[in-house]
Amino acid sequence: MNIGIIGAGNAGRTLGSALAKQGYSVMLGSRQPEKLAEWVQIENADNPSIFVGTFSEAAAFGELLIHAITGRKAIEALNLAGETNLDGKVLLDVSLPIDFTEGRMTLFTQTGESLGERIQSAFPGAKVVKVMNHIAAGVMVNPNRVADGDHDLFMCGNDAAAKQAVSTLLTQAFGWKRIYDLGDISAAQATEGLALLASRVASVLGHGMMNFKVSQSTSS
Amino acid sequence: MNIGIIGAGNAGRTLGSALAKQGYSVMLGSRQPEKLAEWVQIENADNPSIFVGTFSEAAAFGELLIHAITGRKAIEALNLAGETNLDGKVLLDVSLPIDFTEGRMTLFTQTGESLGERIQSAFPGAKVVKVMNHIAAGVMVNPNRVADGDHDLFMCGNDAAAKQAVSTLLTQAFGWKRIYDLGDISAAQATEGLALLASRVASVLGHGMMNFKVSQSTSS
Numbered sequence: 001m002n003i004g005i006i007g008a009g010n011a012g013r014t015l016g017s018a019l020a021k022q023g024y025s026v027m028l029g030s031r032q033p034e035k036l037a038e039w040v041q042i043e044n045a046d047n048p049s050i051f052v053g054t055f056s057e058a059a060a061f062g063e064l065l066i067h068a069i070t071g072r073k074a075i076e077a078l079n080l081a082g083e084t085n086l087d088g089k090v091l092l093d094v095s096l097p098i099d100f101t102e103g104r105m106t107l108f109t110q111t112g113e114s115l116g117e118r119i120q121s122a123f124p125g126a127k128v129v130k131v132m133n134h135i136a137a138g139v140m141v142n143p144n145r146v147a148d149g150d151h152d153l154f155m156c157g158n159d160a161a162a163k164q165a166v167s168t169l170l171t172q173a174f175g176w177k178r179i180y181d182l183g184d185i186s187a188a189q190a191t192e193g194l195a196l197l198a199s200r201v202a203s204v205l206g207h208g209m210m211n212f213k214v215s216q217s218t219s220s
Numbered sequence: 221m222n223i224g225i226i227g228a229g230n231a232g233r234t235l236g237s238a239l240a241k242q243g244y245s246v247m248l249g250s251r252q253p254e255k256l257a258e259w260v261q262i263e264n265a266d267n268p269s270i271f272v273g274t275f276s277e278a279a280a281f282g283e284l285l286i287h288a289i290t291g292r293k294a295i296e297a298l299n300l301a302g303e304t305n306l307d308g309k310v311l312l313d314v315s316l317p318i319d320f321t322e323g324r325m326t327l328f329t330q331t332g333e334s335l336g337e338r339i340q341s342a343f344p345g346a347k348v349v350k351v352m353n354h355i356a357a358g359v360m361v362n363p364n365r366v367a368d369g370d371h372d373l374f375m376c377g378n379d380a381a382a383k384q385a386v387s388t389l390l391t392q393a394f395g396w397k398r399i400y401d402l403g404d405i406s407a408a409q410a411t412e413g414l415a416l417l418a419s420r421v422a423s424v425l426g427h428g429m430m431n432f433k434v435s436q437s438t439s440s
Contacts, residue, residue, distance in 0.1 A: 102332065104406070112326045151435035154417065182420040186324070190420050193413030197374065200402040200410050201434055209437035214421055215371035217429035 004062020005029060006055050006081050007069035008036055011094055011137045015066055018141035020049045022173045027051040029058025029081065059085035064092065064165065065126075071097040071108065071115050075122050087125035090162040092169075094132050094140070095119075096195045105199050107192065116188030120158065127162035128185055131155040131170070134194040136208040141174050143211070151211040153179040154194075156187035180214065224282020225249060226275050226301050227289040228256055231314055231357045235286055238361035240269045242393045247271040249278025249301065279305035284312065284385065285346075291317040291328065291335050295342050307345035310382040312389075314352050314360070315339075316415045325419050327412065336408030340378065347382035348405055351375040351390070354414040356428040361394050363431070371431040373399040374414075376407035400434065 003019055005012045008030040016026045026049060030036055033052040043050050051061070059065060059081035069077040074095050078086065097115035099108045109115055116130040131153055132140050143149045153176055157163050163181055170176040182190065194212070202208040223239055225232045228250040236246045246269060250256055253272040263270050271281070279285060279301035289297040294315050298306065317335035319328045329335055336350040351373055352360050363369045373396055377383050383401055390396040402410065414432070422428040 106332045106409070108331070110331055111329060112322065146437050147435035151433075154421075156420075180421060180424050182417075182424065187416075187420050189326070190413070190416035193410070193416065196407075196410035196413065197402075200376075200407050201374075201400060204400050204402065205434075205436055207437065211435050213371075213433040213435045214425075215367035215431050215433045216425055217366045217427065 001025070002027070002061055002063045003066065004058040004060070004064075005066045005068060006058060006077055007067065008052070009068065009070065011140070012066070012068040013039065014137035014141055015068060016050055017043055019173055020047055023049075024173070025049050025051070027053050027058040027061040029053055029055040031055070031080075055081040056085060062089065064090045064169065067091055067093045067095055067119070069095055071095050072099070074115060074119060078119065078123060083123055083125065086123050089126060090165050091119070091123070091126040091128045092166050093119060093128050093130045096133050097192055098195055105196060107196070109192070112189065114186070114188035114192050116156070116185050116192065120185045127157065127159040129155060129157035129159075129162050129166045130185060130188040130191055131166060131179070133191055134198040135211055139209060139211060143174060143176050146209055146211055147213075149175060149177055151213040154182050154187075154191045155179050156182045156185055156191065158184050221245070222247070222281055222283045223286065224278040224280070225286045225288060226278060226297055227287065228272070229288065229290065231360070232286070232288040233259065234357035234361055235288060236270055237263055239393055240267055243269075244393070245269050245271070247273050247278040247281040249273055249275040251275070251300075275301040276305060282309065284310045284389065287311055287313040287315055287339070289315055291315050292319070294335060294339060298339065298343060303343055303345065306343050309346060310385050311339070311343070311346040311348045312386050313339060313348050313350050316353050317412055318415055325416060327416070329412070332409065334406070334408035334412050336376070336405050336412065340405045347377065347379040349375060349377035349379075349382050349386045350405060350408040350411055351386060351399070353412055354418040355431055359429060359431055363394060363396050366429055366431055367433075369395060369397055371433040374402055374407075374411045375399050376402045376405055376411065378404050
C-alpha cells in the first residue's frame with residue numbers, strides 16, 4: 001500500500017521511516033522537499049522505499065494519508081495538499097490543536113469543538129480518523145517500548161471502514177494491541193485534550209515515553 | 221478529623237459514607253438537609269458518625285472540606301457555604317464543568333481555564349486540590365474495585381501541604397496507591413477534560429467502573 005504523509009517534521013519522519021521498514025511505500029510531503037534530501041538518502045541506504053515530494057505530490061501518491069502537521073498550520077497544509085487528492089481517502093490524523101503562546105501548553109480550539117472536526121468539516125470528502133494525537137512519535141511506531149505494549153489507543157472518526165483500515169494498519173505495522181473506537185469525529189474533543197494531561201505527566205516522569213491505559217472492573 | 225462535604229448528591233453521599241466507615245466524623249451539607257434524614261438514619265444505624273446540615277454548617281464543621289456539587293452550581297454553593305468557613309482549609313474538589321445542553325457531554329469552561337481555577341480564584345483563602353473529578357463515586361472510595369487498584373490519580377493545586385493532606389487521606393481512607401501531582405491548579409484544565417474521555421470509554425465498556433493508568437517506559 002502507498003502511504004502519503006502530509007508533514008515531514010519529527011512525527012512525519014518517524015512514521016514514514018517505520019512504515020517503510022515494514023514494507024509500505026511512503027511519500028513524505030513537505031513545503032520544502034529539497035530539505036529532506038540528506039535524510040531520505042540515509043533512510044533509503046538499505047531500504048529504498050521512501051520518496052519525498054510536495055504536500056500535493058504526497059497526497060496524490062498515497063492510497064492512505066497521514067496528517068502530521070503542527071495544528072496551527074493544519075488546514076493550510078491540507079489545502080496545499082489539495083482537496084481532490086484527499087477525496088475518498090482515509091486521513092489518519094495525529095495533529096494537535098496546541099499553542100504555547102501563554103507560556104504553557106493550551107488548546108487553540110474552543111470548548112465543544114476540535115481540530116479533528118475542523119479538518120473533517122473543511123474536507124468533507126476525506127475520511128478523517130483521529131488517533132495517537134498525544135503520543136510521542138517513538139511510541140506511536142513502537143508501542144512495546146512502553147510497558148511491553150500494555151497501554152491503549154483511542155480512535156474516532158465518522159467512517160467505520162476507515163477506522164477499520166487504520167486499526168489494521170496500526171496493529172500490523174506497529175504492533176498496537178488495543179484500540180478503543182470512541183465513535184464519531186466529535187470524540188476528538190476528548191482525545192486532543194489528552195495532550196494537556198500527557199504533557200503534565202511527562203513533566204513528572206521526566207520523559208515522554210508514556211501513554212495511558214484503561215483500567216476496568218472485571219465484574220462491574 | 222472532621223470532614224465537611226459540600227453537596228449531598230451521589231458523590232457526596234458515597235464519599236461521606238465511606239469516610240464515616242473509616243472513622244472520620246462527617247457532615248454532609250445540603251441545600252435541603254431535611255431530605256437526607258432517612259438516608260442518614262440508615263447510614264448511622266451501626267455507625268453514628270454522619271451529620272447533616274446546611275452548606276454553611278458543613279463548611280464550618282469540617283477541618284478538611286470536600287466539594288462535590290455539580291459544576292454549574294459550584295460557585296453558588298460555595299458562596300452559601302461562606303468564604304470565612306473556607307478560609308485556610310483544604311478544599312478537595314471533585315466537581316466537573318460539564319453540560320449536556322447540546323445533547324452530549326461538553327465542558328462549559330473555555331479553553332485555557334477550568335472550574336478548579338474558577339473556584340480557587342473566587343475563594344483565594346481556600347486551598348483547592350483538584351482530584352478524582354472524572355471517576356465514578358464507587359471507584360473513588362474503593363479503587364480496588366477496578367483492576368485491583370492498578371490505576372492512577374491525577375492531582376493538582378497551588379498549596380503543597382494541602383496536596384499532601386489530600387494524598388494522605390485518599391491513601392489511608394480508600395487505599396489509593398499512585399497519585400500524580402501535576403502541579404498548580406491550572407492542571408485542572410487537563411484533568412477536567414478527562415471527563416469527556418472517560419464518558420466515551422465508559423460507553424464502549426458498557427459501564428463506568430473504570431479509570432486510567434499511566435504506562436511508561438522502564439528505560440527511557
